[in-house]
Amino acid sequence: MEIGPFIKLHRIKQNMTQEELAEGIVSESYLSKIENRRTEPSTDVINMLCTKLGVEIKSEEDTLLKEKCQEWFDMLFEVNDKEEITKKFNELQEIIDNNYSHTQVLFEIHKIRYYLIMDEVNLALKQINNLKEVSNTFDNYQLYFWMKFKGNYNSVIEEFNQAIRFYKLAEEKANQIELSEAEVADLKYTLAVTYSKLRNTLEVIDYANKALEAYSKNYNFIRCAQCHILLGISYRRIRIYDKAIKNYNLAQHLAKLNKHDELIQLTNINLANLYASKGDNANSIKCYREVLKKKEFLKLKEILIAITSLMREYYVNKNYDMCKEMVDEGNKIMKDLDRSRFKIYDYELRTYNYALNNEDEKFEELVVGEFIPYLQKQKDYASLIVYTNMVGKHYEGQSKYKLASKYYKLANFSYEQLIKI
Secondary structure (H helix, E strand, O other): OOHHHHHHHHHHHOOOOHHHHHOOOOOHHHHHHHHOOOOOOOHHHHHHHHHHHOOEEOOOOOHHHHHHHHHHHHHOOOOOOHHHHHHHHHHHHHHHOOEEOOHHHHHHHHHHHHHHHOOOHHHHHHHHHHHHOOHHHOOHHHHHHHHHHHHHHHHHOOOHHHHHHHHHHHHHHHOOOOOOHHHHHHHHHHHHHHHHHOOOHHHHHHHHHHHHHHHHHOOOHHHHHHHHHHHHHHHHHOOOHHHHHHHHHHHHHHHHHOOOHHHHHHHHHHHHHHHHHOOOHHHHHHHHHHHHHOHHHOOHHHHHHHHHHHHHHHHHOOOHHHHHHHHHHHHHHHOOOOHHHHHHHHHHHHHHHHHHOOOHHHHHHHHHHHHHHHHHHHOOHHHHHHHHHHHHHHHHHOOOHHHHHHHHHHHHHHHHHHHHO
16 A cells, blocks of 8 residues: 555544644645645655654565464454454554554455454444545455455345445456465355355356365365355255255265364254255254254354244244244344344244234234335345235235235245246
């Protein structure tokens, strides 16, 4: 990073205006020219500005610092101990924040990924906004990570189409620079995961197989298992069940070899989904129940998936007591969570709670007024089929056949969209 954008970045990070930084050193207009690379300031001016910002100029790049940064960057690839990641981050930040170093640009960009791992989504957005001001100075290597981590941010906030846009831009940059095999594989895996969220099955199969090939060469069996799960999901969606089961079994085998309990349970969740899609409710419920017996190995989102899936299965089978039990269990978990971060599960739990309690007015306000429009915006056609059919049956039970027909038609439309995907 050139000195002008470096000064601009530090000024923004410290919430300092151009007027405040320039005061007593240069004019505000001249500082603007420095920051935007329209003039070359003298060494004295640079030193005074940096002193006011509390940073020092390093005469040359510190090789040891670059190596330490790379170690930390690599830690952000996989799920490592968060305490270790934070410890290394704090050590590096103390050094880098107080010195002008070319390494700082990559460090600042990688902060986006770090904040997302730490579940500090607002800090990740703030970092993106800070860096946006100087992103026009990034070289292709820096732009690659800039695009990729912006994609990560959009994935976390469930803006998957936008995430794909950034990942594809990163992929373009990847073709222009040298990246490690692990990084290339990670981008392909990330694309496969995001396409799976969008139910773009052919793209998932393509990218998951490419990632699987790369991970197999490097004996990264955990990632191999995750690729097999993605392939299993894709084949289930297109009803090639034998291939789906084969991939789930391979994922299960690799997860057990590596004693990775979370992956074992994640595979069980997907086997339960497969049975549900085949209409085998008994085996589906059995698998979901097994998952919840070992929920300590799962993330909150995965626990909520198992609970809401069981809730739906019990409701379809008219086992309303067990359905209510799942609603209560889900609400206990949601009680201490930011519901906006788990919006779909919040909607599902409230939907079934109102349905079970025959609270028709609240049911209609929520499902018709909020939930279905939300699913339409997300283009979640699989969930739309479930809940438009549910609304159709609700109105049919009230002899409101015109309204029932409207939602049955929407269910059919959603099914057609799902087939196209």
